[in-house]
Amino acid sequence: MFRGVTQLSLDAKGRLAIPARYRSELMSTCSGHLIVTVDPSKCLLIYPQPAWEPIEQKLNNLSSFDTVTRNLQRLLVGNACDVDMDAAGRILVSPPLRQFAGLSKDVVLVGQGTKLELWDEAQWNLQIEIAMAFKDSGMPPELEGFSL
Template sequence: MFRGVTQLSLDGKGRLAIPAKYRDELIASCAGNIVVTADPSRCLLIYPQPAWEPIEQKLNSLPSIKPQIRSLQRLLIGNACDVEIDGSGRILISPPLRQFAGLTKEVVLAGQGAKFELWDSDRWDQEIEAALVYRNGNIPPELEEFSL
């Protein structure tokens, strides 16, 4: 289970150092083999390979004749990159994915259970500010019975 927010920096080549608290689990659970792909929110999703495979299978099993499904398949599967944690505990984020998510030097790695989201730091701050809209009573019906 991945949770928490970590402020990180990409190096000049686009490499991201995976924090030790996650790195050990990733190496143990998937031998450091992960998948990085695009998300409609303009962040990147980072999955341990075993967690990604059923998602990819399900996406591929959907009827691609429908334009919305085909667009999502293009985005998620078409941009998916297999990456491996190197000996220094880093992964390389490809230039097209960095460009897609607007990643500069300062980034945020946010644990989301079975996956991570990788955001440009400024965009992450905007997303968090936008999430505070719920404090004004604008709660979706699915969350009305939810309690923290």
């Protein structure tokens, strides 16, 4: 289970050091084999391979005759890259993926349960501002009665 926000830096080669608190779990569950793909929100999604496979299978089983579905398949499956953590716990984020998400040196890794999101730090800060806007427009109906 991935939780929390971690500020990190990409090195000059585009490598990202996975936080130590996730490394041993990732090594035991998937031998450090991860899938990195794009998200329509302009961030990257990082999945342990076993968590990604059922998602990919569901996407590929959808009809490619529907334009919206086909575009989503192209986006998520077409951009998916296999990466392996190196001995130092780093993964290489390919140039096309870095370009898609507009990643600079300063990035944010956000735990989202079974996956991680990788954001450019400036874009993440904008997302937080957007997320906080709910207080001006009210809570969505599906969250009424929800308590923390």
